[in-house]
Amino acid sequence: MGPEDRRPYAILAPSFVGQFGRLASPGAIVAGLRAVGFRGVREVALGADCDTLLLAKRLAEKSSPDNPHHKTFLGTSCCPSWVKTARRHFPEFANNIAESFTPMVETAKIIKDQDPSARVVFIGPCIAKKAEALEPEMRPYVDHILTFEELAAIFVAKDIDLAEITPVEFPDKASALGRGYAVAGGVATAITETARQKYGKENIAVARADTLRNCRAMLADIKSGKTSPELVEGMACPGGCVGGPGTLIGLLSARNEVGKFAGLAPKNPATLTK
Numbered sequence: 001m002g003p004e005d006r007r008p009y010a011i012l013a014p015s016f017v018g019q020f021g022r023l024a025s026p027g028a029i030v031a032g033l034r035a036v037g038f039r040g041v042r043e044v045a046l047g048a049d050c051d052t053l054l055l056a057k058r059l060a061e062k063s064s065p066d067n068p069h070h071k072t073f074l075g076t077s078c079c080p081s082w083v084k085t086a087r088r089h090f091p092e093f094a095n096n097i098a099e100s101f102t103p104m105v106e107t108a109k110i111i112k113d114q115d116p117s118a119r120v121v122f123i124g125p126c127i128a129k130k131a132e133a134l135e136p137e138m139r140p141y142v143d144h145i146l147t148f149e150e151l152a153a154i155f156v157a158k159d160i161d162l163a164e165i166t167p168v169e170f171p172d173k174a175s176a177l178g179r180g181y182a183v184a185g186g187v188a189t190a191i192t193e194t195a196r197q198k199y200g201k202e203n204i205a206v207a208r209a210d211t212l213r214n215c216r217a218m219l220a221d222i223k224s225g226k227t228s229p230e231l232v233e234g235m236a237c238p239g240g241c242v243g244g245p246g247t248l249i250g251l252l253s254a255r256n257e258v259g260k261f262a263g264l265a266p267k268n269p270a271t272l273t274k
Helices: 026-036 045-062 080-089 091-096 103-114 128-132 148-157 176-182 186-199 212-224 251-262
Strands: 007-012 040-043 118-124 144-147 206-210 231-235
Touching: 007 103, 026 040, 026 148, 040 045, 040 103, 045 103, 045 176, 045 186, 080 091, 080 128, 080 212, 080 231, 091 212, 103 118, 118 148, 144 148, 176 186, 176 251, 186 206, 186 231, 206 212, 212 231
Parallel strands: 007 040, 007 118, 118 144, 206 231
Antiparallel strands: none
16 A cells, blocks of 8 residues: 555644634634545544543552552653653653553554554644654554644645634544643543542542643652652643644633633543443
């Protein structure tokens, strides 16, 4: 199969809403992507839901006295810059960071399981994803990375006006918790809420930080014994992914847009009660 036979799919990071202007609804963005030439569009919040369910289960299992790691924390793994920082500067905690695919990869896996001919393009706020996609274990799933800024340039080059285009129905129904991954604290909230509902785990001690400076300070506090969290969330960018370097709008506006879009979705992952 040659490159011309590979069909392009776009996967949108949870922070995509609002990035292309107030008049560019999620359905208009999907219509724009199809006009560019993408065969299909999925939201990465679907992969976030997969990670939520996996890490909530691990958190519940870790708390068992029979687990030799029950006194250690579980660190989130959705932000590649945070993961590299934690493992490089605090190697004693390297094994605490979850060994799981990021929501980007989980979403790409869903597409490639359904369509092996797919070429998956991640679109988001993050330049660290460009390096992540080059890692050998990621290459089978994610083919290309674009930032919101780069996609906006493509829309301009193609003379696509998202304020004028006819919107289409948004294709996915990820959970509100999954869509909340875009904002600092959203990952920890999703995991703890799911662990509580699905496994009855209450009063989970959480530590979280955004910006790598604050992440390192958080881990230093854990190392010194000042704090003893069960779950640790790290985000490299201020405010979470909504503050990433490839974004187009201000942090407060982005946070508000994510919250409104999350409010349209079911609260929990679809498989929570299955």
